[in-house]
Amino acid sequence: MKQTLDWCDRFYLIVEPESRRLYTLWPTQPPSFRDILCEYTARCREVTNLVLENLAKILSLHENYFVNMLDENAMTYARFNYYPHCPKPDQVFGLKPHSDATVITIVFIDDTVSGLQLQKEGVWYNVPIIPNALLVNMGDAMEIRSNGFFKSPVHRVVTNAEKERLSVVMFYSMDPEREIEPAPELVDEKNPRRYRTIKTKDYITEISKTFARGTLAIDTVKI
Numbered sequence: 001m002k003q004t005l006d007w008c009d010r011f012y013l014i015v016e017p018e019s020r021r022l023y024t025l026w027p028t029q030p031p032s033f034r035d036i037l038c039e040y041t042a043r044c045r046e047v048t049n050l051v052l053e054n055l056a057k058i059l060s061l062h063e064n065y066f067v068n069m070l071d072e073n074a075m076t077y078a079r080f081n082y083y084p085h086c087p088k089p090d091q092v093f094g095l096k097p098h099s100d101a102t103v104i105t106i107v108f109i110d111d112t113v114s115g116l117q118l119q120k121e122g123v124w125y126n127v128p129i130i131p132n133a134l135l136v137n138m139g140d141a142m143e144i145r146s147n148g149f150f151k152s153p154v155h156r157v158v159t160n161a162e163k164e165r166l167s168v169v170m171f172y173s174m175d176p177e178r179e180i181e182p183a184p185e186l187v188d189e190k191n192p193r194r195y196r197t198i199k200t201k202d203y204i205t206e207i208s209k210t211f212a213r214g215t216l217a218i219d220t221v222k223i
């Protein structure tokens with residue numbers, strides 16, 4: 001299949017569960033990298049749990065309803081995105097339009113160079129630069145679990161002719177063997193089920209296929 005690659009170098013590490021960390025693959029420079037990433041992982045986990053607890057409350061679900069999607073086999077990936085400056089910014093994306101397969105994603109965006117855009121009702125909006133702010137995005141697993149109440153936003157990164165850009169993204173993903181489906185509590189006659197059941201690992205395969213094709217994985221599970 002013909003596909004246009006993105007103007008981006010990416011590097012990711014599994015950070016949770018802790019037993020899955022392969023420290024031998026972690027960069028040794030700068031020497032503080034390992035401790036900082038471990039601490040960042042622990043802090044982001046607090047943010048994630050807080051956000052998930054409050055999202056459950058909005059839907060009158062038990063506080064741990066969404067937190068429980070991330071059990072002891074759930075995978076958290078830390079992804080480091082590097083977008084070099086690009087001589088032909090009108091011809092290539094830093095990252096093609098997509099939504100994340102995750103339950104939730106926490107993005108630490110570059111505090112000097114913009115590039116991330118979100119799509120709402122067909123219009124693209126720049127995500128503003130707010131130094132030290134974290135961007136919390138819902139992922140497709142949350143859209144499915146909430147039966148469409150929460151939407152996983154389509155987003156992309158545009159390239160920049162002059163400046164390079166960096167981001168660090170924490171992807172909170174379910175146990176690959178677990179199935180995702182709408183919460184039965186959110187399905188009734190007025191709100192029919194909007195997504196079919198799918199195993200997390202099959203959904204992730206779907207994401208890779210649709211990303212290359214330029215379509216959206218979530219559309220393949222809509223009823």
Ligand SMILES: O=C(O)CCC(=O)C(=O)O
Nearest residue numbers: 081107109116157167169
């Ligand atoms: O670089 C960014 O700001 C966002 C990256 C992103 O959307 C992703 O890695 O899935």
Ligand SMILES: [Fe+2]
Nearest residue numbers: 098099100155
């Ligand atoms: Fe993304």
